[in-house]
Amino acid sequence: MIIDHIDLRLLRLPLVHVFETSFERADDREFIVVQVRADGEVGYGECVAGENPYYSAETTETAWHVITEFIAPRVIGHDFSHPREVFERLRPIRGHNMAKAAVEMAAWDLAARQQNLPLHHLLGGRKTAIESGVSIGIQDSLDELATKVATELAAGYRRIKIKIKPGWDLNAVETVRARFGAIPLMVDANAAYSLDDAPRLAGLDRFDLMMIEQPLDYDDVTDHARLQRQMRTAICLDESIHSARHAADAIDAGACRIINIKPGRVGGYAESIRLHDLCAARGIPVWHGGMLESGIGRAHNIHLSTLPNFSLPGDIAASRRYYNPDLIEPPIDIAPDGTIAVPGGPGIGVTIVPARVERATVRRASLSGSL
Numbered sequence: 001m002i003i004d005h006i007d008l009r010l011l012r013l014p015l016v017h018v019f020e021t022s023f024e025r026a027d028d029r030e031f032i033v034v035q036v037r038a039d040g041e042v043g044y045g046e047c048v049a050g051e052n053p054y055y056s057a058e059t060t061e062t063a064w065h066v067i068t069e070f071i072a073p074r075v076i077g078h079d080f081s082h083p084r085e086v087f088e089r090l091r092p093i094r095g096h097n098m099a100k101a102a103v104e105m106a107a108w109d110l111a112a113r114q115q116n117l118p119l120h121h122l123l124g125g126r127k128t129a130i131e132s133g134v135s136i137g138i139q140d141s142l143d144e145l146a147t148k149v150a151t152e153l154a155a156g157y158r159r160i161k162i163k164i165k166p167g168w169d170l171n172a173v174e175t176v177r178a179r180f181g182a183i184p185l186m187v188d189a190n191a192a193y194s195l196d197d198a199p200r201l202a203g204l205d206r207f208d209l210m211m212i213e214q215p216l217d218y219d220d221v222t223d224h225a226r227l228q229r230q231m232r233t234a235i236c237l238d239e240s241i242h243s244a245r246h247a248a249d250a251i252d253a254g255a256c257r258i259i260n261i262k263p264g265r266v267g268g269y270a271e272s273i274r275l276h277d278l279c280a281a282r283g284i285p286v287w288h289g290g291m292l293e294s295g296i297g298r299a300h301n302i303h304l305s306t307l308p309n310f311s312l313p314g315d316i317a318a319s320r321r322y323y324n325p326d327l328i329e330p331p332i333d334i335a336p337d338g339t340i341a342v343p344g345g346p347g348i349g350v351t352i353v354p355a356r357v358e359r360a361t362v363r364r365a366s367l368s369g370s371l
C-alpha cells in the first residue's frame with residue numbers, strides 16, 4: 001500500500017446535548033477528519049483531539065500542524081505491507097498520539113477496503129455486536145441527572161457512567177442508587193481529585209460501583225496506586241495510559257484493576273491491540289472509551305471493541321445522543337438489548353454523507369508527495 005494523498009478537514013458540529021465534565025462544558029465539537037488515498041481507494045480516520053488542551057495536551061491545531069508537517073511526509077509515498085507498520089514509521093515523532101492515530105486508523109480502514117474485509121476482521125475481532133454503555137455529563141441538578149439516567153436505562157444501555165467532580169460525587173451516586181437500585185454503575189472524575197481526597201473517594205465504596213475512572217492527575221500512576229490501596233472500588237485508568245508500556249507499569253504498581261482503551265490516546269490500532277493483549281495476559285479487563293466521536297470515529301470504535309478482552313460495555317452509544325444528523329447514514333443505533341451491531345461492509349462499513357461533511361467543514365488541506 002502506497003498512500004499518495006492525505007486530505008484533512010477541520011469540522012465543527014453542534015452537540016445534541018451540552019456535555020459537562022470536570023474539565024469543560026461543551027455544546028459543540030471540533031475535530032479533524034482524515035482521508036488517506038492509495039490506488040483509487042480511500043480510508044477514513046477521525047482525530048479525537050479537541051479544541052482545548054483540557055483532556056490531553058493535543059488540540060485540533062497541534063494535530064493539524066503535526067499531521068501536515070511531520071506525519072504526512074513520513075507516510076506519503078512509503079510502501080507499507082501492512083497498516084500496523086504505520087505506527088512504527090511514526091516512532092521518531094514523540095507524543096502526538098491522537099494525530100498519529102487519525103492517520104494510522106485511516107490506513108487500517110483503507111487496507112480493509114482494499115481486501116474487501118470489514119475492519120474488525122483485519123483487527124482480529126470476531127463479534128457481530130458489542131455491548132453499549134453511556135457516559136452522562138454533570139447536570140444542573142440531581143433531578144435532571146435522575147431523568148437522564150431513566151431515559152438511558154429505558155433505551156436499553158447496559159451500563160451507566162456518570163461524570164463526577166468535587167461537590168458532584170457522593171450526592172450524585174447516592175441519588176442514582178436510591179432511584180435505580182443495583183444497576184451497572186460507574187463514575188469518571190477526569191482527574192478532578194488529589195490523594196488528599198482519598199477518604200472522600202473511599203466513601204464511594206459503599207455504593208458498589210463497577211469502577212472509578214481516573215480519579216487523580218492525568219499523568220499520575222504512583223498516587224493512583226496509593227489510592228487503590230485505600231479503597232475497595234476498582235480504579236480504571238484513562239488519561240494516564242499512553243502506551244502498552246505505561247499500562248504494564250501501572251498494573252505492576254497496583255494503580256488500576258481495569259483499563260479504558262481509546263485508540264487516539266495510544267497512537268492507533270497497533271498499540272491498542274498490544275495494550276489489549278497485554279491486559280488480557282495480566283487478567284485486566286478493558287473497555288472502549290469514547291471521545292464524542294461522529295459516526296466515522298464511532299464506527300472505528302465499534303470495530304476495535306470486537307476484540308475478546310473488551311469484556312465490559314464501552315462508552316459507545318447511539319449517534320442520536322451526539323449529533324443530529326450524524327455524518328453517516330444510517331446513523332449508529334442500539335438494539336433494545338443494549339447492543340450495537342458491528343457494520344459488516346468493507347472497512348469501517350458506514351456510509352459517509354459528503355454534503356454533511358462539506359457543511360460542517362471549516363478548513364481543509366490536501367497533502368501529496370509533491371507538496
Ligand code: OSB
Pocket residue numbers: 055134135188190238289290291292293315316317
Ligand atoms: O473521559 O471518557 C472521558 C468525552 C470527552 C473526553 C473524555 C471523556 C469523554 C466521555 C464521553 O466520557 C464518552 C462518549 O463519547 O460518550
Ligand code: MG
Pocket residue numbers: 188190213214238239260289
Ligand atoms: Mg474518562
